[in-house]
Amino acid sequence: MSLPLMPKATAVWLIDKTGLTFEQIADFCGMHPLEVQAIADGEVAQGINGYDPVANKQITMEDIHRCEADSSLRLKLLPQPELHKKQKGGRYTPVAKRNDRPDAIAFLLRSYPHLTDTQIVKLLGTTKDTIQKIRDRSHWNSANIKPRDPVILGLCKQADLNDAVSAANERLTREGLTPPPLPGPGTEAA
Numbered sequence: 001m002s003l004p005l006m007p008k009a010t011a012v013w014l015i016d017k018t019g020l021t022f023e024q025i026a027d028f029c030g031m032h033p034l035e036v037q038a039i040a041d042g043e044v045a046q047g048i049n050g051y052d053p054v055a056n057k058q059i060t061m062e063d064i065h066r067c068e069a070d071s072s073l074r075l076k077l078l079p080q081p082e083l084h085k086k087q088k089g090g091r092y093t094p095v096a097k098r099n100d101r102p103d104a105i106a107f108l109l110r111s112y113p114h115l116t117d118t119q120i121v122k123l124l125g126t127t128k129d130t131i132q133k134i135r136d137r138s139h140w141n142s143a144n145i146k147p148r149d150p151v152i153l154g155l156c157k158q159a160d161l162n163d164a165v166s167a168a169n170e171r172l173t174r175e176g177l178t179p180p181p182l183p184g185p186g187t188e189a190a
Contacts, residue, residue, distance in 0.1 A: 002077055002080075003029065003030040003077075004028065004029060004051075004053050004058045004059075004077060005051065005053075005056065005058065006051045007029040007030055007031060008029070008031075008039070008044075008045050008048055009045075009048050009049060009050055009051035010028075010029055010050075010051045010053050010058075011025050011026075011029045011031060011036055011039055011045070012039060012045055012048050012049070012050040012051070013050030013051055013052050013053065014028070014029075014050075014053070014064075015036070015039060015040045016050055017050070017052075018064050018068060019068045020064065020067055020068060020075070021071045022036040022037050022040070023071075024067055024071065024073075024074060024075060027074050027075070028059075028074065028075040028077070057078060058077055058078055058080075059075055059076070059077065059078060060078065063075055063076060092125065093124075093125050093155065097153065097154060097155060100148065100153045100155060101124055101125075101126055101130075101155060102130070102134055102139060102141060102145045103145055103146055103147060103148040103153065104124055104148060104149070104150035104153055104155050104156075105120060105124060105126060105130065105131055105134045106134055106145050106146070106147040106148075107147035107148055107149055107150060108120050108123070108124075108150065109131070109134065109135055109147075110147050111147070112164075112165055112168065112180075113180070114168045114169070114171075114172055114179060114180060115164060115165065115168050116168065116171075117131050117132075119164045119167070119168060122164070123150065123155075123156045123160060123161060123164055124150060124155050124156060125155075
């Protein structure tokens with residue numbers, strides 16, 4: 001059974017604002033009834049602000065009233081929406097891989113010139129300023145930059161790269177331009 005967010009703070013709110021039994025609160029919050037009783041007595045969770053599960057759409061007030069009327073009933077956690085949102089913006093790159101990022105940018109600029117700077121920023125977690133410096137060879141380490149595939153370097157996933165290239169190709173098609181052919185095997189070291 002899944003638990004509510006911040007179980008102790010939720011228990012504090014339920015103790016203060018409802019007439020539920022300690023067993024009902026303990027069952028809902030995944031705690032022991034004695035722990036809930038200790039919270040009610042002020043021995044535990046001092047200074048914890050109550051967390052309103054009704055306002056945060058974890059339970060309904062009707063469910064609370066139903067359980068207050070019959071102590072044998074238990075609160076039911078409302079189903080939560082799936083939180084599978086795509087990651088936005090730059091992502092964290094481990095320190096060990098940060099030196100590989102300019103190589104990956106150079107690879108994308110050479111192999112997929114139709115990618116926008118914004119797409120490269122999202123793929124590699126870099127900045128537009130860095131992309132521009134690599135493009136015009138004013139990067140502080142431009143003499144040592146060798147274009148290398150960001151997927152092989154572990155800076156992005158192949159599926160994300162494919163999605164970005166497809167979106168760029170669709171944009172070119174909408175603008176009436178012909179998308180460039182995809183680089184084939186063996187063209188990486190060109």
